[in-house]
Amino acid sequence: MPIRQLPEDLINRIAAGEVVERPASVVKELVENAIDAGGSRIVVTTAAGGKGLIRIEDDGIGMDQADLLLSVERHATSKLSVDDLDDIRTLGFRGEALASIGSVAELSISSRPAHAESGLRIDVRSGVRQGPVPQAMNRGTIVEVRNLFANVPARLKFLKTDRGEGGAITDVIKRLAMANPSVHFVLNGTDRSLSNWPSVNGTGALEARLAQVIGDDFAQNAVRLATARHGVVVAGLAGLPTYTRANSLSQFYFVNGRSVRDKVLVGAVRAAYADYIFRDRFPVVALYIAIDPAEVDVNVHPAKAELRFRDPGAVRSAVIRAIGKALSAAGFKASTSVAEDVLGAFTTPNYEAAPPPQQQLPPAQYGAAPLLRSSGQPRPIEPAMLSRFEGFTEPSARVESSPEEVPEMVEFPLGTARAQMFDNFIIAQNGEGLLLVDQHAAHERLVYERFKAQLASGPVASQAQLIPVVIELPEEDCARLEEAAPEFERFGLYLERFGPRAIAVRETPALLGQTDISGLIRDLADGLAEWDSSTAISDRMDEIIGRMACHGSVRSGRRLRVDEMNALLRDMEATPHSGQCIHGRPTYVELKKRDIERLFGRSR
Numbered sequence: 001m002p003i004r005q006l007p008e009d010l011i012n013r014i015a016a017g018e019v020v021e022r023p024a025s026v027v028k029e030l031v032e033n034a035i036d037a038g039g040s041r042i043v044v045t046t047a048a049g050g051k052g053l054i055r056i057e058d059d060g061i062g063m064d065q066a067d068l069l070l071s072v073e074r075h076a077t078s079k080l081s082v083d084d085l086d087d088i089r090t091l092g093f094r095g096e097a098l099a100s101i102g103s104v105a106e107l108s109i110s111s112r113p114a115h116a117e118s119g120l121r122i123d124v125r126s127g128v129r130q131g132p133v134p135q136a137m138n139r140g141t142i143v144e145v146r147n148l149f150a151n152v153p154a155r156l157k158f159l160k161t162d163r164g165e166g167g168a169i170t171d172v173i174k175r176l177a178m179a180n181p182s183v184h185f186v187l188n189g190t191d192r193s194l195s196n197w198p199s200v201n202g203t204g205a206l207e208a209r210l211a212q213v214i215g216d217d218f219a220q221n222a223v224r225l226a227t228a229r230h231g232v233v234v235a236g237l238a239g240l241p242t243y244t245r246a247n248s249l250s251q252f253y254f255v256n257g258r259s260v261r262d263k264v265l266v267g268a269v270r271a272a273y274a275d276y277i278f279r280d281r282f283p284v285v286a287l288y289i290a291i292d293p294a295e296v297d298v299n300v301h302p303a304k305a306e307l308r309f310r311d312p313g314a315v316r317s318a319v320i321r322a323i324g325k326a327l328s329a330a331g332f333k334a335s336t337s338v339a340e341d342v343l344g345a346f347t348t349p350n351y352e353a354a355p356p357p358q359q360q361l362p363p364a365q366y367g368a369a370p371l372l373r374s375s376g377q378p379r380p381i382e383p384a385m386l387s388r389f390e391g392f393t394e395p396s397a398r399v400e401s402s403p404e405e406v407p408e409m410v411e412f413p414l415g416t417a418r419a420q421m422f423d424n425f426i427i428a429q430n431g432e433g434l435l436l437v438d439q440h441a442a443h444e445r446l447v448y449e450r451f452k453a454q455l456a457s458g459p460v461a462s463q464a465q466l467i468p469v470v471i472e473l474p475e476e477d478c479a480r481l482e483e484a485a486p487e488f489e490r491f492g493l494y495l496e497r498f499g500p501r502a503i504a505v506r507e508t509p510a511l512l513g514q515t516d517i518s519g520l521i522r523d524l525a526d527g528l529a530e531w532d533s534s535t536a537i538s539d540r541m542d543e544i545i546g547r548m549a550c551h552g553s554v555r556s557g558r559r560l561r562v563d564e565m566n567a568l569l570r571d572m573e574a575t576p577h578s579g580q581c582i583h584g585r586p587t588y589v590e591l592k593k594r595d596i597e598r599l600f601g602r603s604r
Helices: 008-019 023-036 065-070 097-104 162-179 205-213 216-220 263-272 312-330 336-345 383-389 439-456 475-491 517-531 534-551 562-573 593-599
Strands: 041-047 053-058 106-112 119-125 128-135 140-146 184-189 195-197 222-229 232-239 251-255 285-290 416-421 425-429 433-438 462-472 494-497 502-509 588-592
Touching: 023 041, 023 053, 023 097, 023 140, 023 162, 041 162, 065 106, 065 119, 065 128, 097 106, 097 119, 162 184, 162 195, 162 205, 162 251, 195 205, 205 216, 205 232, 216 222, 216 232, 222 312, 232 312, 251 263, 263 285, 263 312, 285 312, 416 562, 425 562, 433 439, 433 562, 433 593, 439 475, 439 534, 439 562, 462 517, 475 494, 475 502, 475 517, 475 534, 502 517, 517 534, 588 593
Parallel strands: 041 184, 251 285
Antiparallel strands: 041 053, 053 140, 106 119, 106 140, 119 128, 184 195, 222 232, 232 285, 416 425, 425 433, 433 588, 462 502, 494 502
16 A cells, blocks of 8 residues: 555544543643633633533633634744743643644634734634634634534544533643633533632632642641752642542642643652651642753653653652652641541430330449649659550559649640540540540651661660560571561661571560560561562562561550559650551540530530
């Protein structure tokens, strides 16, 4: 078959296959054009999920007759001031969008620049331009796209339902609105309810726009990012580790104002949260990256959804550092959604159906810890109190302290310990409400952070066993542990082979106290078998520390004295990330006084 030149209409339709995937792709291209044109108010109207109608109206600079005619030609664009693809400072650059849309739909463009008395309109049908003709309108541009893919039925039948395509359009507009808080966006149509996001400016504009689009809940449960590293500026909001989702749909990434999907950014966020959340949970983030345009290639995807960094390592490092720094500054803070989940678990009893009490129990029979009288000012924790808490030496029976023995600490964020419930949960009170603390999860995080701090400054301090602890294991587990023994010494754990089927433990990390040595060694042996290589220890450092911290933590079922409980609370307040354990679960729940009153039907 001889080579032939394809007709212009077919060329445009092929280009449309790359640029115009679905109605949401059309909306993205047209709204980006409106933003680049300086529009401060953009109205998007749709019908039939965008398949029947897409109408974009802006109040930007508009186009004169020459620009209007060129706008529907292939490879014509106003987005490049010079012919330099390494210096792209606008949202569009391919110069094919309008020509491609006009080849697969009925396209109309009306525009009026500020200096013109009236506007002009052109129509494109099957790639053929008609007009221009005069059009009465305000300054700006109106683009209408009707009957998308009507002349390409094979593409039309693969589109989703009207609801599905409409949802994709909503997602596109949300991302564009998040990236441009100074622009007023309106999204309406016969196939949807009205969405209206007024413009916000000045200090806090970004947070205000995110609250508009994602919701106040996210803004209240996120930390602010604002760092610069290696020429990369990282801004935005990152959700607290206890504020997560079951998928990654609530992760938003923007580079130089573009909404993008990028493996480097996704991997950096995953690494930044690796210590704090479950593997099957996803943090909520809105990440804004500003970088020299010459350091990023945005011309690697027809729909401009992907990009390539010149130095991905620098970008990854900047993102991890920004999120890590912000989460560390948040300290022990946990998300309010945890308390809402707890409140949702409560049920209100049916008082009318319940029989009246037969007998009034005297207060002495309730068995609660004595209430602590307030002294008005918090007193410092005595050093002896902290030393009793550190390591949790021998389990002790419950010792009830008299009111005079326990300092009042309601002015501390985590308050004063009032009681212990089920030998695992600490009930505390601060000036604003009630707190429930999981003692094992909280201490697990504290031990983990101390481990990391010691390991960063050198080998972890160890304590010798008076008599080496001998643990019997399968021969293959013993062989793996023997091979890994030199690496484990960095963690303060000294092992040696003790016959073909046993391992002797001579020293253990000092900060673990009297830990379950046998359980720890068996857990590490299971890990080595899973990793299948002792050389993986350096790559699994955080996981190894986590396993040790779990075994070195105060166990569920351990009864604590009041001073031990209060020492745990003070230590949590001083330790970053103590609002969640190393597995991502919350370590405490706070119920405000108003929440408790609501449970009892009281309002003020």
